[in-house]
Amino acid sequence: MTTLPSSAPPSSTAASSAAQDTRPALARTSSTMTENLKVEVVGLNRVKGKHLIAQVRLTNTGSEKRLPWTGELGDNTRPLGEIRWASGIGVLDARARTWILPYQPADFPCLCSDQDRDGLGYFIDPGESISLYAVMPAPSGDPSTATVVTPVGPPMVEVPISDDPPVTPPGMTIPDPDAEPVTTVTRRLVAPSESLDRSEETADDGTDLHVNLSSDLLFAVNKATLTPRAKVILARTAKLVDASSGATVQVEGHADSSGNDAINDPLSTRRAQAVRQALSRVVTRQGVDFQAEGYGSRRPLYSNDTDEGRRRNRRVTVTFAKPQPAATVAPSTTPAPGATGLTGTGKADGQPISMEITGLRKLPGGLGLLTYRITNQGAEEAWFNELHHAKDWMSFKYQAAFNVTLTDVEARRRYLPARLQVADGDSVDSYCACTDVSGVRLSTEKFGPGRQREFWSLFALPETAGTLKVKIADFADLQVPVG
Template sequence: MTPNLKVEVVGLNRVKAKHLVAQLRLTNTGTDKNLPWTGELADNTRPLGAIRWASGIGVLDAQARAWILPYQPADFPCLCSDQDRDGLGYFIRPGRSITLYAVMPAPSGSPATTTVVTPVGLPMLNVPISDEPPVTPPGMIIPDPEAEPVTTVIRRLVTPSESLDESEETADDGRDLHVNLSSDVLFAVNKATLTPKARTVLARTAKLIDSSAGPTVTVEGHADSSGSDTINDPLSTRRAQAVRHALSALVTRQGVGYQAKGYGSRRPLYSNDTDEGKRRNRRVTVTFAKPQAAETEPVATSEPAASPGATGLTGSGKADGQPISMEVTGLRRLSGGLGLLTYRITNEGGAEAWYNELHHAPDWLSYKYQAASNVRLTDVAADRQYLPGRLQVPTDDGGVDSYCACTDVSGVRISTEKFGPGQAREFWGLFALTEGGSTMQVKIADFRELQVPVQ
């Protein structure tokens, strides 16, 4: 996302079987301007005061659905390079390089490779992990994560999907499945009696519960912001109880316990400022341990996305009167039931253009910052649509902020939607991508829908 900034992983070392030391080389490939690096490598899910640190260097633990970032000591934002303390300065001069480090927990399962993530570009897949001690440049001192108390910084990755008939949506956090059943499908307005169509919807959920090994199923009723608590609270409770009763009759697995509770309008998932947000907030959420499915190992590759060549994976449109093009550069299956979509958008015109459609998704208000979230993957055979993953960050007040597991377009990365004449930018997004079809329908913003092969 930053012109003339080249990022290379030059070291990835597992230490004491539980820590990971990452070293990245940043190079200014330009010829005439100094390049600032500090704000570019900062983690935007932490306070902005940490922008001079390389706190955004991390790895994706796909199996655990975790986005792992550098440890946080008591006195510093992260166990990573700092422009002042490490004498790196604010700028990289033309043609020069600097090397940064970050120390974090090692990904689970002692994998031979991992995916390295930074705020500045596409995730880097299948980077080898060495169990040898790190080899550092002269003058670099890697701090010992066991020398002082440190806090682990891990962002839980949740991957949402929804049925094409809008009857339910599912959020997978790697441990549990949260199945949000539409109250508009299950019940008539202001009623708690299940509709005839509800049995079909609940039968699908019961099948998932049968495939789970968890002993407990939690059923929660929720309402939108319309009406008062005196109406919403008892109605949401009765609806949760109705779903619990129906599921207990449909689930065939023995030893399953059920808990049901209503929360009224106090736990919205989406903004109640739109009709679509209200529709999604009217729901009954069924939560249980995620069923364990067999994993398909991803095909090893040295690049995050190879150009598909003349396969027609392109689209065109207009932005601010300028011709703008899009090309899908890859849809890759990762481990842990994840997939990485990469694509390129180019301003083909001769004048500057803003392209705002990338964040104009129906659920864009659900994110802390605007992001390239207006992307959907559809598996017609499975009757499912997949939305970009979300990074969950706990807040001081006990809530959760959601950040898109995709390219930022605002917040700390201002003007990403602004394209100069002829300028191209690479974008990415993480999605659930389970076993099955060899192609997916991909819809990016207002470009035409494409049939994209899964690599």
């Protein structure tokens, strides 16, 4: 195996030397799932101008129990057979709306630390640590910092990137990604928002805007003639198209699963054509090519098992190049309705539960990171499942803490948790860009007496809002400043 040069010579025993890694941390977080497991970024190096090497140190901060770590770092967006120990270490390319993960060689699940190959062991002893690596593409634009992501806890933002050769602890050997064929592994990050009147939902994937217009408001049942209300809805969409520089606008008609293809296919086509004709009359920009196509019920966005999912699947989607951001104006300081402060209280299994919002932070590329803390204040164990119980129509692949929304009250717009999209043949699987509570993390929503856990979600953020209304599960609404 060809390795990358390092400024630190390797030793012969990776497992025994891992605890000797005393490098200062560039960023840190803690595991939501495993108590006393600390996660630190100890190296982030751009190599050959195109690769990025992330080094992460896991430490058992407890004094009694050995901690298993092998289920913590695997990427759950890969097929089950490919979820290996450090495959979930990555970076967020916020401007490109891309989640970057380790390369995948031809004969191994990922170009990253592996428990068996690197001899790291299954457990971390009290007070001890192990160091891991992951090799991936560098984020676009040669940024000086990056947001490092893991499945373990909240993303670590503004981690400095060095262009010097990586410094490694004794025993660590980092393979050269140019020494063998590798496959780039990335996930498209889509950040949706919706109007409060539920007339449209917009998804921003960093390149295009996908505006999903509600067919229930555009048309009468089983009809393809636009309603009077459609004029107002389409006028808002036309303004977005006018602000775009793209030469093509794609209009797609979609139906829910009720009815059959003989009905859904021609109806969705006629509805797409009606919207195309109406938009072409109100868009003022010249040289725009409008295309229309109907897909019936073959491309649902959400599960058809609920009324809300079916309602959202009955849509006409207008897709065009994302407009450039408007000139920045001063943020609004009008308070949003809701309780004052950043804490809330509730009940779970009869036990008092508290919630505290610890941050709503702007990231590059119009994204934001919400972090919050849930604590069992009672004397008995409790399950708090409300973080994933609501909004099942969002149809994420696995359970996650997605029962969270942000609202810009003045703009009358609601922001939903971002999605990581993975192509699966002709369909696309969506995973929540938020705390995972599935698989090995099913116990994440189980709290012992006094137990506290950190949760997070990524969202799109409005350019001008200084305060947003935050709704987390059944806790009271809170007005939260954007930092």
